[in-house]
Amino acid sequence: MAYPTGVPTKITQGSRTQGGIGESTLRPDGTLKVTGEFAYSSDLWHEDMLWGQILRSTVAHAEIVSIDTGEALALPGVYAVLTYDDLPTDVRHYGLEIQDTPVLAHGRVRHHGEPVAIVAADHPETARRAAAKIKVEYRELPVVTDEASATAPDAVLLHENRTDHHIGHVPHPNIVHRQPIVRGDVAAARERADVIVTGEYTFGMQDQAFLGPESGLAVPEEDGGVHLYIATQWLHSDLRQMSPVLGLPEDKVRMTLAGVGGAFGGREDLSMQIHACLLALRTGKPVKIVYNRFESFFGHVHRHPAKLTYEHGATRDGKLTHVKARIVLDGGAYASASPAVVGNASSLGVGPYAVDDVDIEAIALYTNNPPCGAMRGFGAVQACFAYEAQMDKVARELGLDPVEFRQRNAMEQGTLLPTGQPVDSPAPVAELLRRVKAMPMPPERQWESSEGADVRQLPGGLSNTTHGEGVVRGVGYAVGIKNVGFSEGFDDYSTARVRMEVVGGEPVATVHTAMAEVGQGGVTVHAQIARTELGVTQVTIHPADTRVGSAGSTSASRQTYVTGGAVKNACELVREKVLEIGRRKFGSYHPAWATAELLLEGGKVVTDGGETLADLADVLEGEAVEVEEEWRHRPTEPFDLRTGQGHGHVQYSFAAHRAVVEVDTELGLVKVVELACAQDVGKALNPLSVVGQIQGGTTQGLGIAVMEEIVVDPTTAKVRNPSFTDYLIPTILDTPTIPVDVLELADEHAPYGLRGIGEAPTLSSTPAVLAAIRDATGLALDRTPVRPEHLTGL
Amino acid sequence: MRVNLTVNGRPQEADDVWEGESLLYVLRERLGLPGSKNACEQGECGSCTVRLDGVPVCSCLVAAGQAEGREVVTVEGLADDEELAPIQQAFIDAGAVQCGFCTPGLLVAADEMLERNPSPSDADIREALSGNLCRCTGYEKIMDAVRLAAARRTEGV
Amino acid sequence: MDFLRPASWEEALAAKAEHPSAVPIAGGTDVMVEINFDHRRPEYLMDLNRIPELTDWEVGEESVRLGASVPYTRIMEHLRTELPGLALAAHTVASPQIRNRGGVGGNLGTASPAGDAHPALLAAGAEVEAVSVRGTRMIPIDDFYTGVKRNALAPDELIRAVHVSKADGPQQFAKVGTRNAMVIAVCAFGLALHPATRTVRTGIGSAAPTPVRARTAEEFLAAALEEGGFWDNGKVVTPSVAQEFARLCSAACNPIDDVRGTAGYRRHAIGVLARRTLTWTWESYRTAAGEGKAA
Known part of the structure; x- marks a missing residue:
């Protein structure tokens, strides 16, 4: 079989100024971050500042009979206690797409940990004591926790009298959104199938577990407005939701991005933003709110847990005939990003394979479980776990090598997705699998040393559970497809303001966007783009705030593409203006000003032939050139509500993994020995950051494979493990070496040919680990995370 | 209560410390040293690691009063003058x-x-x-x- | 809340007598979590860090008098020979940072069934030196754990030290957690061979309301070893003996289902750990015996 060779694409745009794109330049915030001087949102301090505290519901579903704040208010040091009744306007709900989330509970709480009242006091302990003195009387209601209880004819409705735009096409008011994807004729295709394989899969609720807790500082301003310093993923989306609740026009709610300690989707929804502003406006004092880890588990949405039912058919020669699937996502009490998660899970539900006959249905439920929304991989993760398990099952049924079977069905450029949309850029699915399979295997029994077994390299690790007994190795493969950017017709733009001027004789570019730097390295890339396009060495990254237009969300693997694209575009416009000034000033001295293609390089205007025409310092002198422009990628369209047909996606990102695990089969403990990854990134603007993203995403996938799960009690809908003692994320001893093979096949539609990269590695990592554990144990394993009791049958 | 301690070689004094405050809180909120981080406050993440009399500990699990008279080194104390460690x-x-x-x-x-x-x-x-x-x-x-x-x-x- | 800072052991005892509700804090690894998360607001917090003798240990003829606050890191580094089981258990405690602060006194004071030191103490044999202004009493470790997070201390008593019998044979400790480091025990098992008395002792953690010994299993194994002449002939323990020992250790559990694991799994895992640690300790014993070092 022939595969594309994967020759890296040459990017010729821009100049060759040092520190430009394609280099592993270092983070501009690196020094501040290693010295402890980088100001995260929880580090902020203001003279005379108060501390905010949120009182949350202790039950999942109840009527609020009464709230008595008297004792709390009487406590010395308490400045304000607010409930629903104190909200300043009639807009008392917010939400990313559907405004169904109460700022503070009104008459009813719908999930464990829902905000009921807020307090401001002079010390966090005073605020906590006051919150504890608020008397809330609940009358408990029955909980709905799964599809059966949520869609029963007599089920309690989470939201009565829905008016959102999905209510018209859902079969039950406790279903947020439903998206079928129907293509071809599954019934006919089933007739052609030599083997049919079915499976039911369960995906646990994962937490983003970013380390920097939700936090921010709201400072009241003299004009009656408020300035919020906040860790978020999308300043303008926060602003749009906050301003009507606060009763302030958007220009009186100023937002500045504070340092963000990771996000992974968990900061796409509001957390304490409105609460801090309300308290600041009420008390006239700056108010800081910092969640602790316990509260953080209640303070943001999680990854949707899911039940997935699949049927795959294939012919003897190893070609898929059809895929039929039903994906039920638990959205919890409020909608958050559920509709878009449904769109992704359904439209990407067959994975990176060419299948003509498809029948998929995905729904998201309203339940009394914790609200779920955005997390790295966003709907595509859950589906990938299931369809990759299915691919292994079919391969085994056909007696084919699992990689070979995947390659025979791999999509390529030109393949139609089940939505009818052609994949119009490289789709090197078979090649990624080939590469990841070709990587050298880690040595066997690497835990053996001259002094006996090194338990640190065995399942169980430091806990000393095995010295090699019961340990079996397994190998597994998986590959996935993730859409890049916001899909389904969303106006997914970004804005960049770029300024160029001469400071101290040196040309300097300033890049100002509202992009939330959450750790991904967007600020590094923006400086690289400016250097490449404007030929300057010095680039200043202006702090992100709402004084510039929206950058959209730092999610959906989109920021390097979209805000990177906006920065590139603004730089090009600045360059044109600079060249215009140059032509005006110096055009008469050299014909090349009029005839040659001109670049800015090394602080000079040069021809594409390399001839220097002028120093930028001489061109600009005292002048500053500034451009602010919005930039958009290609438009998309919504999926048809009955058939799911439509050009809904912008771009795709592909990654493949090979997992090597060692399982203590007697105790059911797992050590992941290696997680090799191959990913097509289009163009690596910063190779060091690219590899860092891939390794980080891979590790989050490992977490959901073997340990991470928010456990919700099915009878009470209460969270049982809201702490880092019982919600476990991988330590450095759980994480293997992660060799990465980066492929660069340009997408001609994207700036520099790049692909969004952050999410794809989180998709395939989980099913690869599960496949490896199945290989080691011979067990079916239809749920993730896999726990010791699943591996021991107990 | 009042707590005296040495942080990164400098004597420091914190007043009006609530008895339940951690060393982490005192460093971050009273001494202007927010470099040590508050990610879990339960000793499970190590973001607040400082050296207490030379030994790495989770500062979130040291009661402020326990740091009385002791030597603390935080991330802010790693760099030598202007040069990074x-x-x-x-x-x-x-x-x-x-x-x-x-x-x-x-x-x-x-x-x-x-x-x-x-x-x-x-x-x-x-x-x-x-x-x-x-x-x-x-x-x-x-x-x-x-x-x-x-x-x-x-x-x- | 008041913060008491006794400068000496006598001051600490006097303070505890005056304020029996005072919560002692040493490593802080339990107490501060409860305070940070607003689960506990003691009237008095009593710092024991200022009392140097609590972080000292004395190696005696029969036992090690281990100060209540000797950090786990020191136990790992300095007491591997005398207290091998406890040193192994110490190595599995949480993280390096926690091991630098936490000590056995805290584990005993909290008396959580999941405390890592308990199975090792039960297996080695130990006495808790409980002191109050009224005097000192030695509480055998077997009588120390009285219920879930309850122990035999009187309200005015503090733990001065734990006297752990010095190893007279190989000891092992193993714990199951769902992460390869920094994890609370799903269950744990300690085993000590006592060739001097031709007995074995066990300790089980996180698989019953309190840390427990598997006494029937101990008696069975001791009898089987004696009967087969194993102590003298240095033969490999017959698989059927190891299996029965494992079964009896499982049977000694009285676990619950919780968010960390199921009761069924805990029972099963204790059996596996019992069998493995028996193999490891017996292999050490045979090897040492072969080299003429056995007791």
């Missing part, structure tokens, strides 16, 4: 910093490990840093950074 430079160079919230604790822990064990094996590094969670990097670049700092240290001798 080798472990700090190595974290930047190796790409071990993404969101950076785990970085201060990791730096204090890694710095102390290299002091004890200048040429650690990979397993030694993993064991020494097993109390420091990172959610962004997958730890590979952190391993690179510690190896780099160890190598530079050896070359420098």
